[in-house]
Amino acid sequence: NAxxxxxxxxxxxxxxxxxxxxxAQDMNHxxxxxxxxxPGMGLRLIYYSASEGTTDKGEVPNGYNVSRLNKRxxxxxxxxxxPSQTSVYFCASRDSTAVNYGYTFGSGTRLTxx
Amino acid sequence: DQQxxxxxxxxxxxxxxxxxxxxxxxxxxxxxxxxxxxxxxxxPTFLISISSIKDKNEDGRFTVFLNKSAKHLSLHIVPSQPGxxxxxxxxxxxxxxxxxxxxxxxxxxxxx
Numbered sequence: 001n002a003x004x005x006x007x008x009x010x011x012x013x014x015x016x017x018x019x020x021x022x023x024a025q026d027m028n029h030x031x032x033x034x035x036x037x038x039p040g041m042g043l044r045l046i047y048y049s050a051s052e053g054t055t056d057k058g059e060v061p062n063g064y065n066v067s068r069l070n071k072r073x074x075x076x077x078x079x080x081x082x083p084s085q086t087s088v089y090f091c092a093s094r095d096s097t098a099v100n101y102g103y104t105f106g107s108g109t110r111l112t113x114x
Numbered sequence: 115d116q117q118x119x120x121x122x123x124x125x126x127x128x129x130x131x132x133x134x135x136x137x138x139x140x141x142x143x144x145x146x147x148x149x150x151x152x153x154x155x156x157x158p159t160f161l162i163s164i165s166s167i168k169d170k171n172e173d174g175r176f177t178v179f180l181n182k183s184a185k186h187l188s189l190h191i192v193p194s195q196p197g198x199x200x201x202x203x204x205x206x207x208x209x210x211x212x213x214x215x216x217x218x219x220x221x222x223x224x225x226x
Contacts, residue, residue: 004157031212042118042203042216043158050212058213090157101146101207103214105157 006106023091137204
């Protein structure tokens, strides 16, 4: 099925460890996004990429880096994980020509940093 | 600074009745508004949207109303069905900005 695929679905890290969250979409969308969801906070934008080769900071970029590897893939890296980064991470993509501006989200990565 | 607010964390409605979910915003530059629905262990899915030039948009059982003077939007679900039990997020966009700003969500429970 077409959509946004995130890996892994679950991860436990120790403080200071690094990891990369992977995201791929097969809908030929130009724009891709990384959000985090925390209780009582809604979804907050970490980074986004409006097109292949470009990335920009969102609302909460500190502690993260991103790579738009090609049109399909947008990865999120935690260089030195901290307990404050315990969250559910969602990748999303959007057809920048679409009228309704709706994102397509992946199913999420639940990350726990201990 | 929460620019999009959903003040009701939860709502319970009897099956067949109307569900009304509310959302308030503070940024007058928002020009497009969306509702997303989220089931546990899944990503949010787009439900319905409305442009600031309209005051109502309908799609089947779902209707979104926008009151710009009050900076308020609402989502009406009629009739409510058990499958509507989920968390609903409202979101808003400033024209020309890639970013969507989300509310904190309202958990809707439909009682059979």
